[in-house]
Amino acid sequence: MTLATPTATTPFRFDKSREAFARAARVIPAGIPGHLGPAEGLHIPHDAFPKFSSRAEGTRFWDLDGNEYIDYMCGYGPNVLGYNDPDVAAAANDQARREDVVTLPSSIMIDFAELLVDTVASADWAFFAKNGGDTTTLAIMTARAATGRKKIVFVKGYYHGVAPWTQKLDYPGVLEEDVANNLMVPWNDLGALRQMLADYRGEVAALIAQPYMHGNFTDNELPAADYWQQVRRLCTEHGVVLIVDDVRAGFRLDLAGSDHYFGFEADLICFCKALANGYNVSALCGKDALKEAVSSITYTGSYWMSAVPFAAGIATITKLVELDAPALFDRLGRRLTDGLVSAAADHGLSMIASGAPALFYLRLDDPTGSLMLHQEWVAECVQRGVFVTSHHNHFINAALTEADVDRTIEIADESFAIVAARHGLGF
């Protein structure tokens, strides 16, 4: 009999998070909706996860029990400069002292639109809302208004928000009418797209896609060489509006848009998460040819002209430009994923890192094909202060340092050792 592998750290306890979750479950459906609620129970190692945070600063947050994390989820994207970035906070506070939601919009809305038009290659204009999904819905309505057609081509494995039209027929509350005009093609499959557009010639209003396949539960896939150029050509040829959903990847790959990063121009591009470092705003940007169509849609919301998020957005984009943030994200992401792959190999394990380094996706290869080995490693990391999650891409923010990355790799290394020992894997 061998002793348990000695560990350098003591796993965290989550007593206060557990108590708070019991309170939450009484007054909030599912306790916590979305990724961290029990509905995701099969996909996240729940016992190893804290449930509530109490403070956040830079690349770190502290949970309700006071445990400190280097956070690679970044609020599922919005934290792009570091939590509570002082420059963004100063701009937001300054604006808040003047005005926020008023009967008339503040003229700072124009400043923000002008900045996006100057920064984003495919943006001739910007329309502001609150959710990423507000912009994907406006995009497909605009495409339908512009073309007089109904059908939308999706790429299998997509996520474009939670509006009924984005969901699947077997999801609760979704009707066949909601998804009746949705067509699916596989990612990176030009032949399938060509066939689809031929089969439905004159019926397709839009193709909507993420800039690369950064879906959940599967290794992420970049576009094949010339893929996007051919998609662009096919869309133009068929009069199909090309919509890029850059809600997740936007401003992390390229400040001019992820379409620019991959060398093409979208007709409409959707932004949200990284747009204002967490202040609540989203934007649909697009080409002048669609400006009249988007203007024709009945589309408004109570908080859509909130001025504080515009001020935060201007400060965020300005600072991302100053930092040349996408290069920083790429460098830190590569340092981290290279380190993780190497540390795993040291324990005879195989870590697969996929997608763009700024939004790296991880999978610890399991000879049985199960995703559970990866979940076990995630559980050990989280309980030691590295917040990663299973089966979802991660995010880099500009407050992360090389020292943070190196400390992350140390904790990951310890976690690989525990998992390898538990299963008698590796050396």
Add this chain to the structure above:
Amino acid sequence: MTLATPTATTPFRFDKSREAFARAARVIPAGIPGHLGPAEGLHIPHDAFPKFSSRAEGTRFWDLDGNEYIDYMCGYGPNVLGYNDPDVAAAANDQARREDVVTLPSSIMIDFAELLVDTVASADWAFFAKNGGDTTTLAIMTARAATGRKKIVFVKGYYHGVAPWTQKLDYPGVLEEDVANNLMVPWNDLGALRQMLADYRGEVAALIAQPYMHGNFTDNELPAADYWQQVRRLCTEHGVVLIVDDVRAGFRLDLAGSDHYFGFEADLICFCKALANGYNVSALCGKDALKEAVSSITYTGSYWMSAVPFAAGIATITKLVELDAPALFDRLGRRLTDGLVSAAADHGLSMIASGAPALFYLRLDDPTGSLMLHQEWVAECVQRGVFVTSHHNHFINAALTEADVDRTIEIADESFAIVAARHGLGF
């Protein structure tokens, strides 16, 4: 020939607003989306309206040219305590220093849900989002999931946001599939509802309605005696989920919900505007019988667990309770509408005030049946510092004083005189 009626005030100029709008029109579809854009050009006296604000405090805002307004639109609802309320701002700033959008929610989400459950009569739980429309969509999806039925009964003249299912088939970008399951009944017509539920027995998932008919372009209508009690009874009898859209009226009629105000209980109730004094948050609340159904819906958003709006919401509801705000709104609304009706009569004009005083709707009766006389009066008021608008209900906020109301009536009086003289009406 008579001289023009002498006026006590000089109409405002809007040079900077006009210049800013020209800039906006280049980079934002329609320049300003929603109520104040040119799409509403037929319904608003555009030349008399400023386009952008620069500062707001209490019940007032200042436009880009520095003109000061007593504001009766309150950001189209969100301003319920007064712009930049110090207590709400302090709570929000305190929370912002700790955390806002983080990978895990802050436990302040639970505090806010508990406060709503304690405050709102029909709330056993609360689910948070960003738009009022996020909550109406979640409500109908929940009703469909719970009942396994498709059809939704609407009341003619409704507004439940901008999701495609809420729109009309002749609106750009809307498909027949989007609205295929929408049924319409007239307001206050129990016979029509009874017939509709009989005709579609077993097919109706929900009835969605505002607590009273506060629609645009028409005098607002309160529920007839016993109307809501009978609607409640019919919904229960037919297994139909009763959804109250309290986005506009919520927390202005009754802090326990507008259903409570009218003496019934909704199954689901939608809140937004007044929930956090302009901080960006909405909430669907409901009964325990639907908690499991709402939990089953795939529904989440990037900013939905933003902690700062929760802190603002707690401060807002707490202060509304302390002030007994609905009673205040009713008293100020009555003082204002009584004063306007009386001032109009002094000029031989007939002003009709309808709806609840806290959300009064105005129409200056025109013997020709046109709405233009009212628009002319609105134009004169706005150019003199009373911000009212045409064909939409108004809103009272708690920073309004009796002195503000009295000054408003003076300006309104001057505006009645101008309109009466221009048309040779009155005495």
